[in-house]
Amino acid sequence: MIELERVARHYRLGAMTVKALDGVDLRVAPGEFVVVLGPSGSGKTTLLNLIGALDTPSDGRIRVAGRELTGASRGELARFRRGTVSFIFQTFNLFPGLTALENVQFGADVTGKRRARELAAEVLEQVGLGLRMGHFPNALSGGEQQRVAIARALATRNPVLLADEPTGELDFRTGVAILELLRTQADGERTVLVVTHNREISRAADRVVELSSGRVVADGPPRAGRAPIAELHW
Amino acid sequence: MAARFWLRWSWRDLRERWLQVVVIALTIGLGTGTYAGLGSTSVWRRDANDASYAALHMFDLRVRLAPGAFAAAGRLADLVGRVDHAGAIESAEERLILPTGVDASGASSDALTILVPGRIVGVPVGNGLPRVGAFDVRAGHGLTGADAGEAVGLLEYHFAEHYGLPPEGAIRLSGGARLDYVGQALTPEYFLVTTERGGLMAEANFAAVFVPLETAQALSGHARQVNDLVLTLGGDADRSLVQGEIERALATEAPGLGATVETREDDQAYHVLYQDIEGDQQFWNLFAALILAGATLAAFNLTSRIVEAQRREIGIAMGLGLPGTAIAVRPLLVGAQIALLGIVFGVAVGLLIGEAMRRLLEELVPLPAWSAPFQPRVFAEGAALGFFLPFAATIYPVWRALRVAPVEAIRTGYLAARGGGLASVARRWRLPGNTFGRMPFRNVLRTPRRTLLTALGIAAAATVLVGTAGMLDSFFVTIDRGEAEVLRGAPDRLTVDLDGFAPAERAVALVREPGVVDEVEPALRVGGTLVSGGTELDVSIELLDLAGGFWRPTVTQGDATGGSGGIIVAEKAARDLGVRVGDEVTVRHPRRVGEAGFETVEDRLVVAGLHANPLRFLAFMDLGSAGLMGLAGAANVVYVTPAPGVSTDEVKRALFAQPGVASVQPVGSTARVFRDLIDDFLGILGIVQLAVVGLALLIAFNSASISADERARENATMFAFGVPVRTVLRMAVVEGLVIGLIGTVVGLGLGRIVLQWLVDVLLPGTIPDITVSIALSAETFAKAFGMGVVAVGLAPLLTARRLMRMDVPSTLRVVE
Known part of the structure; x- marks a missing residue:
């Protein structure tokens, strides 16, 4: 599903060149729940942005869902994002002028789904917000907002979910619920990539990719095996 | 902390948003400058009138005989020279004035047929004469004593200028008499060319020809006869007293002449030139105030939005324990500096508008003396408002930011997720189409204050546009009505x-x-x-x-x-x-x-x-x-x-x-005179309309630009989901169209009210002789919608480049 070959991403900061990613190789299979772990500045968000076609590599090749991203035009990248990946952000990034239902409908609309409203309602029910559909984001709690954000991503029906610190803004109990929701998506054949600096979260993954200074320093299942989400604590 | 620290920091804020800062300052400058420029016209015009009438010795009193009545030369002068206070009379000159037709076709190099009614004005010449109502010779040369009795004269300048006649040439008068004109001259009674049929600025249809008195007598067959006398009095003379004495003397000694004694205020050109100043100033004040109001509303809106963007930093400062007064210094300095820059621009705009107005007025009424010095008092009024309102615009968001608990202000996403504004009222209002179609309307409701202030700024501009254009429409409809009446049947x-x-x-x-x-x-x-x-x-x-x-x-x-x-x-x-x-x-x-x-x-x-x-x-x-x-x-x-x-x-x-x-x-010539008169004013109204269109464009651009900043994260989110730039732009355009439409509709309504006021209250004082019918043409509607809706709607397109170049990952991570 996701293939990276010797991917590098360099930035220029004044006279300095910062190597955010440096020769990363990675393969993720369909339906995998992968946690990308690393401290701040390790390059994990850069990796997510490259897979999500928000950014382009300085070097190397990226293929996602059979599509070659390297050298793709701006328009092709936008089409790729529309049809292949969906983002979940740490700060939710909901549209404040739209209700919860409409925010989710946006996800369906963007991919040109028919009966987008009905689909959005269905997905909101799935994430447990059937009774909060008509509420605007400012009337929802942080956890509810993140559920709406996940529902928006799910409504696209895209095969890859990319989540950047999805629990970063949430309390423990809510964070766990969100993780469960994401885990469920992987069980349902979607590929889920979660970026976090929270090692505890990585215990729930099928696979943990550890980054440090832009390089993959570890890649494999959690050291103590995959733990049930109920056992996590932070 | 040192003032220099805050100042430097505020400069960085200004530099960071330099384009928006410049546009806001230009908006303020346009408002204050237009206010100063339009508000100064009465001072300029009064000064110009005073200096011009003094320079050419406008009469203080004038004795006119009834049409068809004549007196022997010297009789009128003798009569007034014998009144009790004759010593107050500085100069008295007899004239012979008769209607005539003027054929200037031969003088026209464009082979025009120029056949207009006119007047022969016979005056004493030579030895510095005429002294009363002297000539300001603009082309060719003046008359001398040697010209007395010769078929030579001067053409009235406005007429000659209107038809582009050469400085010297030949014309024919009614009956076929040829007259060589040797120059073109201004004289006080013709500073504004008027006709007895109520026409002002009638130079296209009326020609005065100034000739030596003896020539006028010879041409008209009234040898050694006069029918007019003009006098100037000493500076401390009691004009009413002398006027009364002359009236009594005429009634007693020359009752058959049907003579009347007029003052300079009875002179139609004099009356109009002075009388119109106050009326016109009210007109300009109204439009200047509306433009200033539009500019200040826009500046208020835009400045407050710039300060709002600093709310998280304000929260951080609160979190660090800085007192509220110290926190407020930086945003207030930003607001103050924008306002000051606006005032500096205002001086420039004021000078530009002043110069443009001076040129147009000089072209419209070419007086011997014209100047348009900068009027500090009028400008100070506009500048005070132009400074205070944008400055007040910074106080409000600072006050709002300081009311928030620091913990909330610094919380990531606090502002992003805040308030739905009035969007909730439209929760059940289901628009057809998908969320892309719905979002612009929701955004309009989500930020009601911003929508309102932007729309009001556009409304003020539209009001001025509709007011000025509507006045022209009303004049033209009135002229058409009058023309239809006189042309009817024959x-x-x-x-x-x-x-x-x-x-x-x-x-x-x-x-x-x-x-x-x-x-x-x-x-x-x-x-x-x-x-x-x-x-x-x-x-x-x-x-x-x-x-x-x-x-x-x-x-x-x-x-x-x-x-x-x-x-x-x-x-x-x-x-x-x-x-x-x-x-x-x-x-x-x-x-x-x-x-x-x-x-x-x-x-x-x-x-x-x-x-x-x-x-x-x-x-x-x-x-x-x-x-x-x-x-x-x-x-x-x-x-x-x-x-x-x-x-x-x-x-x-x-x-x-x-x-x-x-x-x-x-018979339609009267309508033509009025039409020409209105055409002359199109230039001045053009300046006002240019200012409001400029204002609307500045409001539209800055509103779109700041919206693009405020919506950066939403736009980045859409881009992350693969929404094309054109779709995001389309939504911004729809939002702009809605706001522009609201502003234009409000402006049309207010413009109609302003027009009603102009016609019902102002015009009866300035042009009491005409019943003006209120009208708004389709062109005026088109102009208003073009400016308000199209300009505001299309302004977001100017942000296309910025959207295309957006660094989506970075923008998504920006927390406020």
Whole structure:
């Protein structure tokens, strides 16, 4: 599903060149729940942005869902994002002028789904917000907002979910619920990539990719095996 | 912390948003500069008038004899020289003034046919004369003593300038006499060219020719006769006293001359030039205030949005324990500096507008002295508002930010997720289409304050546009109405003005002689005054065959034939006099005494009807009532229609050569005079309209630009989901169109109210002689919508480049 070959991403900061990613190789299979772990500045968000076609590599090749991203035009990248990946952000990034239902409908609309409203309602029910559909984001709690954000991503029906610190803004109990929701998506054949600096979260993954200074320093299942989400604590 | 620290930090804030800062400052500058520029016109005009009238020695008093009355040369001067306070008289000069027609076609290098009514003004020349009403020779050279009796003269400057005539040339006068003009001159009584038919700026249709007194006497056959005297008095003279003494002397010693003594205020050009200043200033003040209001609303909106963007930093400062007053310093400095920059721009805009206005006014009314110095007081008024309001705009968001608990202010996403504004009211309002179609409308409601302030800024601009354009529309509709009335039934008829009263049969024979006319109708036209309930209105009374003539006025109420000896007045005249059909009104008019003498008498006449012409000064009576004026069987006007196959120009040329014919004009010429007058003002209104269009564009651009900043994260989110730039732009355009539409509709409503006020309150004071019908043309609507809706709607397209270059990952991570 996701293939990276010797991917590098360099930035220029004044006279300095910062190597955010440096020769990363990675393969993720369909339906995998992968946690990308690393401290701040390790390059994990850069990796997510490259897979999500928000950014382009300085070097190397990226293929996602059979599509070659390297050298793709701006328009092709936008089409790729529309049809292949969906983002979940740490700060939710909901549209404040739209209700919860409409925010989710946006996800369906963007991919040109028919009966987008009905689909959005269905997905909101799935994430447990059937009774909060008509509420605007400012009337929802942080956890509810993140559920709406996940529902928006799910409504696209895209095969890859990319989540950047999805629990970063949430309390423990809510964070766990969100993780469960994401885990469920992987069980349902979607590929889920979660970026976090929270090692505890990585215990729930099928696979943990550890980054440090832009390089993959570890890649494999959690050291103590995959733990049930109920056992996590932070 | 040191003031320098805060100042430096605020400069960085300004630099970071330099484009928006410059645009806001330009908005303020446009508002304050326009306010200063338009608000200063009365000072400039008064100064220019004073200096120009002083330079050319405008008369203080003028003795005019009744039409057709003449006095022996020297008699009038002698008479006024014997009044008790004759010592107060500095100069007294006799003149001979007679109507004529002027054919300047030969002088025109463009082969134009220039055949207009005019006036021969005979004045003393040589040895610094004329002193009263001196000439400012603009082209060619002046008259000398050697020219006395010669067929030479000066052309009135406005007329010559209008037709682009060379400095010297030859013209012909009624009856075919040739006259060489040696120059073009301004003189105080013609600073503004007026006609007796109410026309202002009538240079296209009226030519004064200044000649030596002896020449005028020779051309008119009035050897050693005069009919006019102008005087200047010493600076400390009691003008009323001298005026009274002269009036009494004339009444006693020359009762048959029908003489009246006028002051300079009675001079129509003088009256208009001064009287209009205050009225015009009210007009400019209104539009200047609206433009300033629009600019300050926009500046308020935009400045507050810049400060709002600092709310998280304010929260951080609160979290660090900084006192509120210290926190407020930086945003307030930002606001103050934007306002100050705006005022600096305002000086430049004010000077530019002042210079543009000066040039236009100088072109419109070319006086000998014109200057438009910067008016600090007027500018200070605008600048104070221009500073205070944007500064106040920074106080509000700072105050709001300081009210928030620090923990909330610094919380990531606090602002992003805040408030739905009025969006919740539209929660159940389901628009057709998908979320992309719904989002712009929700965004409009989500930020009601911003929507309101932007829309009000656009509304103010649209109000000015509709007010100014609507006034022109109303004038044109009024002129069309008047023109339709005079052209009705016999659109090709011409007015033949005679140079005096003649027996009607002779007048008819005179115009029939060349064989170019078909129908002929003799008539009379005399000046008069309607008096009722303390109100006096000057009117031009036309005595026509109301029963059988080939044209008669449309009578909206009463008897179209004028009843037996009644008078038909304009609807507005009746309203202003407070009379109705059937009421009596006092009519002051001249009555012929003997062959050439006139006296002014009063008669009580019944208001027989009201006519539809919007010109208040037109009144009609049946020709059968001519006996009241001692003019039974006489005519000084003949209406004609061209014979079949003969053009209007051919009639004009043929009749022009007839002795006794002063001028020949199509009946629609009055409308043309008014149309020309309005055309002259288009330039000035153009400056105002340019300012408001500029204002609307600045508001639109900055609103779009700041919206793009505020929505950066939303836009980045959409891009992350693969939404194309064009879709995001389309949503911004729709949002802009909605706001622009709201602003334009409000502006149209307010503009209509302003127009009503102008017509009902302002115009009756400045042009009381015209009933202006309120109208808004389709073009005005199109202009308003074009400016308000299209400009605001399309402004987001200017942010396309920024959207295309957006660093999506970075923008998504920006927390506020």
